[in-house]
Amino acid sequence: IRPTLAVVGATGVVGTVMLQILSQHADIWGEIRLIASPRSAGRKLAVRGEEVEVVALTEEAFDGVDVAMFDLPDELAAQWAPIAAAKGAVVVDNSGAFRMDPDVPLVVPEVNPHAIRVRPRGIIANPNCTTLSMIVALGALHAEFGLRELVVSAYQAVSGAGRAGVETLRQQLSLVAGTELGTHPGDIRRVVGDSTGPFPEPVALNVVPWAGSVREDGWSSEEMKVRDESRKILGLPRLPVAVTCVRVPVVTVHSLTVHARFEGEVTVDRAREILATTPGVVLFDNPAAGEFPTPADVVGTDPTWVGRVRRALDDPTALELFVCGDNLRKGAALNTAQIAELVAAEMA
Ligand code: 11C
Numbered sequence: 001i002r003p004t005l006a007v008v009g010a011t012g013v014v015g016t017v018m019l020q021i022l023s024q025h026a027d028i029w030g031e032i033r034l035i036a037s038p039r040s041a042g043r044k045l046a047v048r049g050e051e052v053e054v055v056a057l058t059e060e061a062f063d064g065v066d067v068a069m070f071d072l073p074d075e076l077a078a079q080w081a082p083i084a085a086a087k088g089a090v091v092v093d094n095s096g097a098f099r100m101d102p103d104v105p106l107v108v109p110e111v112n113p114h115a116i117r118v119r120p121r122g123i124i125a126n127p128n129c130t131t132l133s134m135i136v137a138l139g140a141l142h143a144e145f146g147l148r149e150l151v152v153s154a155y156q157a158v159s160g161a162g163r164a165g166v167e168t169l170r171q172q173l174s175l176v177a178g179t180e181l182g183t184h185p186g187d188i189r190r191v192v193g194d195s196t197g198p199f200p201e202p203v204a205l206n207v208v209p210w211a212g213s214v215r216e217d218g219w220s221s222e223e224m225k226v227r228d229e230s231r232k233i234l235g236l237p238r239l240p241v242a243v244t245c246v247r248v249p250v251v252t253v254h255s256l257t258v259h260a261r262f263e264g265e266v267t268v269d270r271a272r273e274i275l276a277t278t279p280g281v282v283l284f285d286n287p288a289a290g291e292f293p294t295p296a297d298v299v300g301t302d303p304t305w306v307g308r309v310r311r312a313l314d315d316p317t318a319l320e321l322f323v324c325g326d327n328l329r330k331g332a333a334l335n336t337a338q339i340a341e342l343v344a345a346e347m348a
Helices: 013-024 074-086 113-117 129-145 158-176 187-192 221-234 268-277 329-347
Strands: 005-008 032-036 044-047 050-053 067-070 090-093 123-125 147-156 241-247 254-262 281-283 304-311 318-325
Touching: 005 013, 005 074, 013 032, 013 044, 013 158, 013 329, 032 044, 032 050, 067 074, 067 329, 074 090, 074 123, 090 329, 113 329, 129 147, 129 221, 129 254, 129 268, 129 281, 129 304, 129 318, 129 329, 147 221, 158 187, 158 241, 221 241, 268 281, 268 304, 318 329
Parallel strands: 005 032, 005 067, 067 090, 090 123, 147 241, 281 304
Antiparallel strands: 044 050, 147 254, 254 318, 304 318
């Protein structure tokens, strides 16, 4: 008997990509049940070529569910994931609610697949999209060279902030289209006014050095997540990690510059060999031919794309990289689906 899968938060931006992925991947599931807020109950969504009616999030909705992929806001996930687990489902949760719980594994199938086996709460956490956009490539380099330090700048797409983020950028772009905005200081702010949506500043024709909420000493929650989650996934609890998260006017695909320092000397040739042969990574790095990853080419694809591979000029133990990953696919829905598929394989 094939396992029953629930998709919880099926109508959100990540839920929508989950349904696309379930329609594209090998069909290993029996029933696929779509669950969302009562507001969305009764809507019909396409999955595996069929229209499936969305049911409201209730305890009964988890009856008979073997695996549940969750994409809900943190507070709702904190409330409902334990309920689904108590009803016997293995929950794969894409919120930030459980990632740093020592009784919840934080899994990237290409990096630490073994971690899924120990899950005393019946919950497996899926990392944040910014962490996921680089970690497959870094995991492979760490396995060979031994990572000692990370310095990261993340150029984050607006879809990381959900539908509201995408709608805000589109609305702001329509306000500035066909105008000569930018000629006079302050133009953008005057046109956009208070319509900054989930962002603290206008995001069209701008960059905003902020993502998430305020944490201690000037850090953002998003920056702390990338640090804490990278340490947990790589099994390096004291790894020095410095992150700056910046929102850019890109709809989907997070990009990152990475300075990675290793135990000993590294060579670009060996790093390129590793990146070119790691499953889930594409090396796209020939600047002379204009080849490096950009969100425009990476959007809609599964792998982590790496370009601009250089050895640090002043440190033979460090590499500089430019990395792009689709924040809705590997960054969210795809990694969640991959984990769910590993759990289903255990049940087979
Ligand atoms: C962003 N990465 O781009 C965030 C959104 O912990 O999963 C995802 C928040 C999370 O805004």
